[in-house]
Amino acid sequence: MAEERLSLGQAARLSRYLQILTQTSKAGRNNISSKVLSEHSGVNPTQIRRDLAALGKFGKRGVGYDVDYLKGQIKEILHTSGQHNIALLGCGNLGIAIARSNVFADHGFRISALFETDPVKVGQKVGDLVVQHISEIVETVKDRNIIVGVLAVPPKAAPAAANALIDANVKIIFNYSEALLDTAPGVTVHSMSPAGELLYALYFYLS
Amino acid sequence: MAEERLSLGQAARLSRYLQILTQTSKAGRNNISSKVLSEHSGVNPTQIRRDLAALGKFGKRGVGYDVDYLKGQIKEILHTSGQHNIALLGCGNLGIAIARSNVFADHGFRISALFETDPVKVGQKVGDLVVQHISEIVETVKDRNIIVGVLAVPPKAAPAAANALIDANVKIIFNYSEALLDTAPGVTVHSMSPAGELLYALYFYLS
DNA sequence: TAGATTGTTAATCGATTAACAATC
DNA sequence: TAGATTGTTAATCGATTAACAATC
Numbered sequence A, B: 001m002a003e004e005r006l007s008l009g010q011a012a013r014l015s016r017y018l019q020i021l022t023q024t025s026k027a028g029r030n031n032i033s034s035k036v037l038s039e040h041s042g043v044n045p046t047q048i049r050r051d052l053a054a055l056g057k058f059g060k061r062g063v064g065y066d067v068d069y070l071k072g073q074i075k076e077i078l079h080t081s082g083q084h085n086i087a088l089l090g091c092g093n094l095g096i097a098i099a100r101s102n103v104f105a106d107h108g109f110r111i112s113a114l115f116e117t118d119p120v121k122v123g124q125k126v127g128d129l130v131v132q133h134i135s136e137i138v139e140t141v142k143d144r145n146i147i148v149g150v151l152a153v154p155p156k157a158a159p160a161a162a163n164a165l166i167d168a169n170v171k172i173i174f175n176y177s178e179a180l181l182d183t184a185p186g187v188t189v190h191s192m193s194p195a196g197e198l199l200y201a202l203y204f205y206l207s
Numbered sequence C, D: 001t002a003g004a005t006t007g008t009t010a011a012t013c014g015a016t017t018a019a020c021a022a023t024c
Helices: A008-026 A034-041 A045-055 A067-077 A093-100 A134-143 A155-167 A194-206 B008-026 B034-041 B045-055 B067-077 B093-100 B134-143 B155-167 B194-206
Strands: A064-066 A084-089 A109-116 A129-133 A146-151 A172-175 A188-191 B064-066 B084-089 B109-116 B129-133 B146-151 B172-175 B188-191
Touching: A008 A034, A008 A045, A008 A067, A008 B194, A034 A045, A034 A064, A045 A067, A064 A067, A084 A093, A084 A134, A084 A155, A093 A109, A093 B093, A109 A134, A109 A146, A129 A134, A134 A146, A134 A155, A146 A155, A146 B194, A155 A172, A172 B194, A188 B194, A194 B008, A194 B146, A194 B172, A194 B188, B008 B034, B008 B045, B008 B067, B034 B045, B034 B064, B045 B067, B064 B067, B084 B093, B084 B134, B084 B155, B093 B109, B109 B134, B109 B146, B129 B134, B134 B146, B134 B155, B146 B155, B155 B172
Parallel strands: A084 A109, A084 A146, A109 A129, A146 A172, A172 A188, B084 B109, B084 B146, B109 B129, B146 B172, B172 B188
Antiparallel strands: none
16 A cells, blocks of 8 residues: 555545545445446546555445445545544534534534634533633633634634634634635635635536 | 637636635735735646636736736636526525625625525525525526525435425535435536545645 | 456546746 | 746646456
């Protein structure tokens, strides 16, 4: 098995496969073919077989891949077998929706802290967590070993919230708002852009 | 100017540029360089210049690109100058968050209908829209010329909601739930997968 | 055995990158 | 003029695709 660092493309595809396998497993299926994986991931089936074969012969000819086995193998390759802690900024509708869903929990991420600037929301409970004021972020991030920050705040509040995360030494920022954020050295910013993806899908429908 | 169909990669990148330009324009800046566009899009600056130069010489050497002019040009290339109508399924926290935000509105998409199965929510107002029961979807989609359906329902309800959209003849489905959806001929399904993208970012942090 | 699907090859295409002249 | 950034080339690398033998 190759022990080199994966290329950007390989890591992106393996993450996508892993996410699909986790949902497939949850749905009770225990076998999957490169064809089905292709339909859900948008990646060419030959490319999928090539990716998986390069890291170990995980499949059975004529049968496909064992979902849980493959899931475990990819988790090891991506070094994401453990639990990782997330801080969520913003407890409006979007923040509450994220906190209550299993989007992250299904994949080994635990939302470990909620922050707000609105004093009315501070102190309220969401699930097992108590909403904290943003001023407590540095200490909490350190204490709870949080490396990911999720921004679910209005666009206007996003830059300040991002700076708070950077000051608190978070390594990865996940931006759900439509605001553009400045980059900081050593911090990865990932912005959701549903509108951009919709424009892309529309182009192929319109032409 | 080339009038051929864009490649998948080109269309994806141009959509991303357009989304960033729209936000840049909103922020009041009227000039942008390939370097800044690169920081926000993750695309190599040379690749950006190559993409843009291939479709017309839009930039000024030593200066950069005029934001609004470039935005207009890309909109024409992507055939997305017009308004497009969206149906939103699910009026929980996530649905309300999407309906009240400008994520789609900023890019020429108008949320034109809201649907729910919960009788308590049907009839309530969200902004200017009245929440409708899912049973009205076929007629409404036809009447309001809706081609995009956004799923903001719990994972368990997602497959049924997706089928309702397909029956209503929607062409593009945007899945915000973590459920896997079956594909249908002629319908593009695009699933958000924040957890997958987070696994990807984490891999490069951990290795 | 028959059917299905992986693993693998080879050929093509698109993306990435460095470098730099052109020019604002 | 000096500084900055585009447009463009060329070389390399990774992704896509078709095809098919291997094998479950």
